[in-house]
Amino acid sequence: MALVLTACSGGAAPKSASSDAPPPGKGKAFDHDPFPSTYKPYPGVPTAIVHATVYDGEGGRIENGTVLLADGKVVGVGGADLAIPAGAKLIEGKGKWVTPGIIDVHSHLGDYPSPGVEAHSDGNEATAPVTAQVWAEHSVWPQDPGFSRALANGGVTTLQILPGSANLFGGRSVTLKNVYARTVQGMKFPGAPYGLKMACGENPKRVYGGKGREPSTRMGNVAVDRQTWIKATEYKRKWDKYEEKGGEPPSRDVAMDTLRGVLDGEILVHNHCYRADEMGIVLDMAKEFGYKVTAFHHAVEAYKIADLLKANGTCAAVWANWYGFKMESYDGIPENLSILHNAGACVMIHSDDQNGIQRLNQEVAKALASGRRAGFQISDEQAWTWLAIAPAKALGIADKTGSLKPGKMGDVVLWNGNPLSVYTRPEKVWVDGAMLYDAYDPKLRPVSDFELGQPGEGDVK
Amino acid sequence: MTRASLLRGLGGALCAALSFSSLPALAETIAITGGTVAIGDGSQPIENGTVVIANGRIVAAGAGVAVPAGATVIDAQGKWVSPGIVAGVSTLGVMEGYGMSEVNDLSADKSPFSAALDISTAVNPNGQRIGTERSAGITRAFVIPSTGNTMFAGQGAVIDLGTDPDPVTRPRAFQYVEMGEDGMHAAGGSRPAAYALLKAALGAAANPSSADFASKDALITRQDAEALVPVLRGTQPLLVHVERASDIRSVLALKKQYPALRLVLVGATEGWMVASEIAAARVPVIAAALIDLPEKFESIASTQSNVGRLAKAGVTVAISNADISEGPYESFLPQYAGNLVALTRMPGAQGLDWGAALASITSKPAAAIGMDGEIGSLRAGRRADVVVWSGDPLELASHPTAIFIDGVAQPTVSRQTRLRDRYLDPVEKALPKAYER
Numbered sequence: 001m002a003l004v005l006t007a008c009s010g011g012a013a014p015k016s017a018s019s020d021a022p023p024p025g026k027g028k029a030f031d032h033d034p035f036p037s038t039y040k041p042y043p044g045v046p047t048a049i050v051h052a053t054v055y056d057g058e059g060g061r062i063e064n065g066t067v068l069l070a071d072g073k074v075v076g077v078g079g080a081d082l083a084i085p086a087g088a089k090l091i092e093g094k095g096k097w098v099t100p101g102i103i104d105v106h107s108h109l110g111d112y113p114s115p116g117v118e119a120h121s122d123g124n125e126a127t128a129p130v131t132a133q134v135w136a137e138h139s140v141w142p143q144d145p146g147f148s149r150a151l152a153n154g155g156v157t158t159l160q161i162l163p164g165s166a167n168l169f170g171g172r173s174v175t176l177k178n179v180y181a182r183t184v185q186g187m188k189f190p191g192a193p194y195g196l197k198m199a200c201g202e203n204p205k206r207v208y209g210g211k212g213r214e215p216s217t218r219m220g221n222v223a224v225d226r227q228t229w230i231k232a233t234e235y236k237r238k239w240d241k242y243e244e245k246g247g248e249p250p251s252r253d254v255a256m257d258t259l260r261g262v263l264d265g266e267i268l269v270h271n272h273c274y275r276a277d278e279m280g281i282v283l284d285m286a287k288e289f290g291y292k293v294t295a296f297h298h299a300v301e302a303y304k305i306a307d308l309l310k311a312n313g314t315c316a317a318v319w320a321n322w323y324g325f326k327m328e329s330y331d332g333i334p335e336n337l338s339i340l341h342n343a344g345a346c347v348m349i350h351s352d353d354q355n356g357i358q359r360l361n362q363e364v365a366k367a368l369a370s371g372r373r374a375g376f377q378i379s380d381e382q383a384w385t386w387l388a389i390a391p392a393k394a395l396g397i398a399d400k401t402g403s404l405k406p407g408k409m410g411d412v413v414l415w416n417g418n419p420l421s422v423y424t425r426p427e428k429v430w431v432d433g434a435m436l437y438d439a440y441d442p443k444l445r446p447v448s449d450f451e452l453g454q455p456g457e458g459d460v461k
Numbered sequence: 462m463t464r465a466s467l468l469r470g471l472g473g474a475l476c477a478a479l480s481f482s483s484l485p486a487l488a489e490t491i492a493i494t495g496g497t498v499a500i501g502d503g504s505q506p507i508e509n510g511t512v513v514i515a516n517g518r519i520v521a522a523g524a525g526v527a528v529p530a531g532a533t534v535i536d537a538q539g540k541w542v543s544p545g546i547v548a549g550v551s552t553l554g555v556m557e558g559y560g561m562s563e564v565n566d567l568s569a570d571k572s573p574f575s576a577a578l579d580i581s582t583a584v585n586p587n588g589q590r591i592g593t594e595r596s597a598g599i600t601r602a603f604v605i606p607s608t609g610n611t612m613f614a615g616q617g618a619v620i621d622l623g624t625d626p627d628p629v630t631r632p633r634a635f636q637y638v639e640m641g642e643d644g645m646h647a648a649g650g651s652r653p654a655a656y657a658l659l660k661a662a663l664g665a666a667a668n669p670s671s672a673d674f675a676s677k678d679a680l681i682t683r684q685d686a687e688a689l690v691p692v693l694r695g696t697q698p699l700l701v702h703v704e705r706a707s708d709i710r711s712v713l714a715l716k717k718q719y720p721a722l723r724l725v726l727v728g729a730t731e732g733w734m735v736a737s738e739i740a741a742a743r744v745p746v747i748a749a750a751l752i753d754l755p756e757k758f759e760s761i762a763s764t765q766s767n768v769g770r771l772a773k774a775g776v777t778v779a780i781s782n783a784d785i786s787e788g789p790y791e792s793f794l795p796q797y798a799g800n801l802v803a804l805t806r807m808p809g810a811q812g813l814d815w816g817a818a819l820a821s822i823t824s825k826p827a828a829a830i831g832m833d834g835e836i837g838s839l840r841a842g843r844r845a846d847v848v849v850w851s852g853d854p855l856e857l858a859s860h861p862t863a864i865f866i867d868g869v870a871q872p873t874v875s876r877q878t879r880l881r882d883r884y885l886d887p888v889e890k891a892l893p894k895a896y897e898r
Binding site: 114115116117145146149153202206303304305306307321322323324325326327329330331332333334335339343354355358359362365366368369372373374375416420421422423424425439440442450451454455456459460461 | 557558559560561589590593706731734751752753754755756757758761762763764765766785790792796799800802803804806807808809810855856857858859860877880881884885887888894
């Protein structure tokens with residue numbers, strides 16, 4: 001019933017509004033959540049994982065540790081002396097590791113799903129350089145087999161699905177729990193803020209330059225960006241005035257709604273950007289228009305400007321060592337993560353890849369090894385922040401998940417060995433305290449609708 | 462026999478040698494002692510082994526191997542020694558990146574030629590990717606052209622990644638053809654179109670006098686037909702990229718009409734479904750390493766257990782970067798092989814034991830194209846492509862501490878390490894970063 005009411009109240013501003021009507025108040029003129037999450041945690045049982053090595057995701061480590069789950073939450077994390085509630089299901093973790101569920105801040109599962117046929121190419125609305133009006137969730141196919149691989153092989157419990165990088169303003173992202181549902185609303189992470197995907201550099205200029213239109217250069221990219229922010233600033237001014245003082249409501253513009261959300265700090269900017277110099281320009285542009293870049297994604301040259309990123313409070317989401325696949329990735333180095341970490345900047349791993357998302361722990365292991373070889377002293381448990389609390393912060397959900405702290409969602413992975421070893425795999429994965437993958441139980445291996453009745457159905461994969 | 466001092470000096474000695482351009486001569490005899498030696502032929506690693514190199518070749522490797530008098534001794538205690546990694550599907554030396562058409566020689570959409578194209582003519586040993594991948598322990602690669610105007614991509618080459626100016630180990634080492642979804646597009650739109658073109662081309666190669674190359678309707682140029690003669694005779698392997706089980710069967714059936722064909726399957730994500738047939742046909746596979754998604758309809762039954770199941774059925778199977786989209790770096794191969802070992806601990810999965818996993822990225826790709834007598838293992842007589850690793854070469858934290866190609870020491874640094882050193886402290890000092898070298 002609550003849902004129906006939300007939907008009804010969620011339309012455009014009342015047509016009958018007039019100068020006599022009272023102002024709706026800040027942010028109240030229209031529904032900001034017209035496709036609300038219907039995700040519900042699946043039931044779990046009180047669980048105690050014991051005798052394992054625990055990385056808490058915030059840089060802490062406990063040997064011979066205990067993690068307690070109940071009512072969908074982490075309710076206790078401690079050493080061997082932590083009291084285990086009567087009746088809790090015991091999971092023996094000797095020789096194994098427990099970590100928070102992995103968070104991928106950059107994925108296209110669902111909007112570039114498998115099979116990657118033309119009919120499924122739903123990630124880039126590459127018809128105009130500014131498509132801030134599109135929302136990735138409206139492209140996500142919840143049956144993408146990729147979700148199950150990310151869960152079972154990667155221990156991924158949360159992921160942000162972004163539009164692609166063809167456009168300067170690619171549209172809204174959506175953050176999902178990695179739990180299959182019939183609708184995308186059923187996967188939406190409750191309470192996660194929206195993101196705005198932006199792109200700088202080669203991709204937008206190539207896509208539109210190839211069509212013989214602006215932008216065809218990097219200066220064209222920034223020009224169109226700034227013109228758009230000017231428009232958004234004006235849109236925000238009109239709506240702020242209306243919400244505060246009433247009168248005739250301005251016209252709705254779905255694209256501008258999103259940009260106004262950014263200017264209000266309600267929507268987080270995730271900016272695809274490779275080169276250090278371009279990131280510097282984007283940071284100045286953000287200052288010019290009064291918004292914040294939450295994270296640069298790909299950020300292959302972030303290591304060159306670690307101090308600048310730190311000073312701006314902007315995170316870098318990067319690959320471990322992708323490099324050289326295009327000109328703007330020419331200077332990629334595997335020490336990117338560790339140089340940023342050492343400089344005190346916010347940094348995390350990301351996949352942007354349906355295969356890479358299955359091995360983000362291994363990517364972190366490689367980046368860590370490169371960093372240590374370069375002389376940085378970074379512990380295993382500190383490196384684990386790169387795929388736990390750091391992406392949680394960048395997604396605005398660090399109060400809910402991203403580490404093993406009492407009160408947080410019971411998003412947990414039990415690894416069958418050291419998760420920074422190539423020989424280790426997830427053994428069990430819990431999402432909100434419910435065991436949703438168990439290597440030893442074929443029934444706890446999701447098979448998407450697409451795979452049902454097809455060759456290979458239910459295989460270990 | 463001052464092992465300890467040699468161990469300490471190894472890294473520095475190599476750097477010094479390089480900086481003074483006095484690389485060890487080809488003829489130099491080198492003994493790498495005390496390390497865990499992995500031969501690369503499928504056998505398990507040998508503790509406290511010795512590898513002896515002379516004249517650019519492996520003399521001996523294993524336990525109880527004597528150090529020849531006068532040999533330069535490299536102490537590898539606590540380290541691992543393996544053959545260099547052989548990359549089975551690579552663009553090294555012929556492509557630097559997307560959006561950089563000036564350094565992309567992979568395919569030629571507008572050329573009248575296809576099978577006749579010879580990728581070895583394009584290989585640039587000075588590209589930054591060769592240096593970077595070499596420093597990760599990759600010593601040889603199969604450079605494979607991409608299809609242009611037909612499903613024939615042309616003739617691939619085996620290259621070394623050494624600093625020497627001649628990178629080509631074997632030009633025209635194989636012909637490469639696309640026969641699945643990629644092939645149907647290149648051939649005009651369907652699988653039957655691809656088979657019609659393949660048979661027409663092989664027919665022209667078999668009987669050039671009856672082929673009408675001059676007609677404007679000719680399907681293939683004389684040069685392309687001539688390039689297919691060694692394929693038809695079985696003196697040049699035919700690498701066929703194919704994924705679907707039914708497509709694999711169709712390719713295997715080609716041997717009925719052309720019994721001399723030396724087929725090699727590339728990709729083969731559904732190979733496990735027809736593993737016994739591939740084994741019976743004695744056709745080797747250079748498989749996608751870990752592809753487990755139905756990224757294409759032709760790979761709907763893909764699973765990471767594919768390689769393990771093929772090997773168990775008796776197929777000679779290597780792994781490669783085939784079918785991996787972005788970031789297909791040759792340096793990922795040891796990681797992929799390690800993952801195949803990890804599968805042996807997963808209920809219901811089929812992986813490879815450690816020795817077989819290392820072989821899948823060393824001797825097995827070499828064997829697939831008939832070159833395992835030359836490269837891919839530390840067995841006596843092979844080219845001395847040897848890597849000393851800080852630890853287990855398949856483990857994520859390991860890195861090469863010494864690299865030899867044809868017995869010649871190679872740098873373990875690269876353009877990437879130069880960038881790293883410049884930006885270890887990203888703050889600018891008294892002069893801009895451009896002055897830091």
